[in-house]
Amino acid sequence: MNRALYPGSFDPMTLGHLDIIRRASLMFDELIVAVLDNTQKTPLFSTDERVKILLEATKDMPNVRVDSFRGLTVDYCMQNNLHTMVRGLRAVTDFEYELQIAQTNRKISDNKVDTVFLTTDLQYSYLSSSTVKEIAMYGGDVSHSVPPYVESALKEKFKVIKR
Numbered sequence: 001m002n003r004a005l006y007p008g009s010f011d012p013m014t015l016g017h018l019d020i021i022r023r024a025s026l027m028f029d030e031l032i033v034a035v036l037d038n039t040q041k042t043p044l045f046s047t048d049e050r051v052k053i054l055l056e057a058t059k060d061m062p063n064v065r066v067d068s069f070r071g072l073t074v075d076y077c078m079q080n081n082l083h084t085m086v087r088g089l090r091a092v093t094d095f096e097y098e099l100q101i102a103q104t105n106r107k108i109s110d111n112k113v114d115t116v117f118l119t120t121d122l123q124y125s126y127l128s129s130s131t132v133k134e135i136a137m138y139g140g141d142v143s144h145s146v147p148p149y150v151e152s153a154l155k156e157k158f159k160v161i162k163r
């Protein structure tokens, strides 16, 4: 079976991520979308919240599984017998960063984990979780960037934070 991992912070998932998930799900028999539970970063959404959003987003994609993990992505790959990672590319700036990570992952996995890149759909090329959070924090419209349930979750978060 042809399986792949799409790892990320997904804080929160945007329509850009969702587009990559949908397209990758058509290329592999099984796609595992895994939220990185990074103890070094303070995300806006907890790991559970980020997983719930991804579960909602992928409920109509039977070959997509959602999970979360801590530690090195290549360790997660090895533990789950995964040898392909999917990552999205928006611009040249993404490329430099992603190239370095992909080469590092290949090296530290003893050439067992390769990365496949999907280029963003042009309509989402400007989209990032950080800009979405910033716009939402100031009460701006993010309806073109995230699904409605993420928009509500963002509104709820910033309502709570402002109190």
Ligand code: ADP
Residues within 6 Å of the ligand: 007, 008, 009, 010, 011, 014, 015, 016, 017, 020, 086, 087, 088, 089, 090, 094, 119, 120, 121, 124, 125, 126, 127, 128, 129
């Ligand atoms: P990271 O895993 O680096 O913390 P994210 O969770 O934001 O970052 O993104 C996970 C993956 O999705 C990365 O490969 C990133 O380049 C890609 N990605 C993020 N936003 C978009 C977008 N709008 N279009 C395509 N790919 C994207």
